[in-house]
Amino acid sequence: MNREIMSGERERERERERERERDACAPHLPHSVPHFQGVKRAHLLDARLDGGLLLELYSRDGVGTMISADFYEGIRRANVNDLDGIKAILEPLERQGVTIKR
Numbered sequence: 001m002n003r004e005i006m007s008g009e010r011e012r013e014r015e016r017e018r019e020r021e022r023d024a025c026a027p028h029l030p031h032s033v034p035h036f037q038g039v040k041r042a043h044l045l046d047a048r049l050d051g052g053l054l055l056e057l058y059s060r061d062g063v064g065t066m067i068s069a070d071f072y073e074g075i076r077r078a079n080v081n082d083l084d085g086i087k088a089i090l091e092p093l094e095r096q097g098v099t100i101k102r
Contacts, residue, residue, distance in 0.1 A: 021046055022065060041068045054098070 045052045045064040056062040078086060093099040 018063065040070055041066060043067075 043056050043062070043064050043066050045056055049055070049063060052063055056064045090099060094101045
């Protein structure tokens with residue numbers, strides 16, 4: 001079988017699995033939200049997904065469910081003034097071998 005076809009089918013299956021997980025999570029959300037008082041944003045992740053936290057934080061769409069008190073799409077792109085803060089976040093991860101120095 002063609003590798004591109006196999007790759008596309010795997011991606012479609014992953015998306016179907018994500019949809020099933022979102023549907024399974026939905027009934028629990030009303031019980032969780034009150035516990036986030038004072039927290040502006042929370043990410044719900046499937047603990048069974050290897051690397052799920054990194055995928056949630058470092059991919060555009062993530063792999064979990066984000067609950068936000070703010071207008072999320074209003075968050076701006078990073079600019080040159082953010083570099084020191086980004087570096088401070090990444091350096092401990094580089095030292096631990098979680099990320100690669102860039």
